[in-house]
Amino acid sequence: MKKYFYIVIWILLLIFIGTVGYLCFSPNLPINLPADNHQISHIIIGKALVAYVPFQEIDQLGFWLNILMAVPLGIIIAVITKYQWKLKLLTLIGIVFGCLIELTQFILDNLLLAHRWVDINDVIANSLGFIIGYSLIKLINAKLFSK
Known part of the structure; x- marks a missing residue:
């Protein structure tokens, strides 16, 4: 039974990667967000x-959707790994995840394959989402199995 559980988790990871790829690397944003009311520096x-x-x-x-987008990755990593990671390492992994997305967008923009913003706020939001997802599963596990 445990084997099938991990197969499902790995399939969910692949679905997550495909979804993030579609949301972040399509030539134009695939969803319409309300127009913001201020000029971005x-x-x-x-x-x-x-x-x-x-x-x-x-x-x-x-910003908040970017947090939400990264929560599943934190959940999946928490389920796949048994190790209790420190906040510093979680933060670093979240930052690397966000930077990889933004670096890819930067490259695609410069190759004229997409027209997206490269944004430090997305890196911050993705890091927060990753930490929230990981912490949520660890908290749920602690509450369920502490008895």
Whole structure:
């Protein structure tokens, strides 16, 4: 039974990767977000728009959706691994996850294959989502199996 559980988890990981790939790397954002009401501070590097001011978009729906998008990865990692990771390592993994997405968007923008923002706020939100997902499962496990 345990073998099938891990097969399902790995299938869910592949579905997650495909979904994130579609959401983050399609030429245009596949969902319509409400227009924000303020100018985002950015620079242009090559052909990519780069938002560099942290927490500038914390009041925008996109910031919160980026948190939500990364929660499943934290959950999957918590289920796959038995090791209790420290907050520093979780934060580092979340940052690497967010940076990989933004780096890929940067490259696609400069190759003119997509028109997306490269955004430090997305890295922050993805890190928070990863930590929340991982912590949520560890908390649930502690509550269920502490008796």
